[in-house]
Amino acid sequence: MSIESDLIWMDGEFVPFKDAKIHVLTHTLHYGLGAFEGIRAYKRSDGRTAVFRLQEHIRRLFDSCHIATMKIPFTQEEICNACVQTIQKNNFEDCYIRPVAFLGDGEMGLAALSNDVRLSVICWKWGAYLGDEGLKNGIRAKISSFNRHHVNTSMVKGKINGQYVNSILAKREVMAQGYQEAIMLDTEGYVSEASGENIFIIRDQEMFTTPFGSSILGGITRDTILSLAKSFDYKISEQRFTRDMLYTADEMFVVGTAAEITPIREVDNRTIGTGKPGPMTQKLQAAYFDLVKGSAEDPNEWLTYIN
Numbered sequence: 001m002s003i004e005s006d007l008i009w010m011d012g013e014f015v016p017f018k019d020a021k022i023h024v025l026t027h028t029l030h031y032g033l034g035a036f037e038g039i040r041a042y043k044r045s046d047g048r049t050a051v052f053r054l055q056e057h058i059r060r061l062f063d064s065c066h067i068a069t070m071k072i073p074f075t076q077e078e079i080c081n082a083c084v085q086t087i088q089k090n091n092f093e094d095c096y097i098r099p100v101a102f103l104g105d106g107e108m109g110l111a112a113l114s115n116d117v118r119l120s121v122i123c124w125k126w127g128a129y130l131g132d133e134g135l136k137n138g139i140r141a142k143i144s145s146f147n148r149h150h151v152n153t154s155m156v157k158g159k160i161n162g163q164y165v166n167s168i169l170a171k172r173e174v175m176a177q178g179y180q181e182a183i184m185l186d187t188e189g190y191v192s193e194a195s196g197e198n199i200f201i202i203r204d205q206e207m208f209t210t211p212f213g214s215s216i217l218g219g220i221t222r223d224t225i226l227s228l229a230k231s232f233d234y235k236i237s238e239q240r241f242t243r244d245m246l247y248t249a250d251e252m253f254v255v256g257t258a259a260e261i262t263p264i265r266e267v268d269n270r271t272i273g274t275g276k277p278g279p280m281t282q283k284l285q286a287a288y289f290d291l292v293k294g295s296a297e298d299p300n301e302w303l304t305y306i307n
Ligand SMILES: Cc1ncc(COP(=O)(O)O)c(C=O)c1O
Pocket: 038, 159, 167, 193, 194, 195, 196, 197, 198, 216, 217, 218, 219, 220, 221, 222, 255, 256, 257, 258
């Protein structure tokens, strides 16, 4: 799938795709201090396109920058508008939206306090991150030998560019062994999250997910799934759990804006449940898709229509 678009928003202006360039001395390229978001817009069954939970994503972008001591020279509302306009100007119906804040060039020392904080918004077409087949039938995952960051080594509540080296190493490690996604343990050995998704397991109709106050990104999809699960009166435990609880789960799935709700059918060569997406996973997945691209009501005002 092509990542091309007509126009990219850069520091308040639209520039043609081929001109959206930065200098090789861009500070973030060297040291990784920056923050980004991943958001999706879907064409819903009424034919209109809506961005899902735009305000929450932009709030998290500002939180990430606050954690990273970067002051964004725009308001949250301005960045939400930039996202909407970038989709509109590129005439996208379904797309992925990537705001990225970074430190520009200037000083090359680590602190670089005088370098500008710059911001771009890019959109592209992106299908199922873990594949259509994975969405439908589940994927094979493996626990990575790389631990998730300790909470006082990296600032895990920030979606901070440089921190993704950890995820990339984990993902590449398990892909080289033929698996589709990496599951990471925290530094104490408990299950944390996947390389780019939060994790849920189900045993005897009870759902477990890692608590917000642990080494996970506070996923917006995780929050959406918790809200849907509550509406179904599912029993939910936000608590730490062990890798063998994955092996013995009846159902398991990972959630994220890119991966949506992807069932896991195998971990470390152990079949999860029946090896097929279970009934609670399927019900939550269907409800999620009905919300983002179907015809479900929007009582929480999570949809921002762009047309
Ligand atoms: C490490 C990590 N965990 C979880 C998530 C899921 O977050 P969200 O549902 O907000 O996309 C992501 C994706 O952004 C991620 O990169």
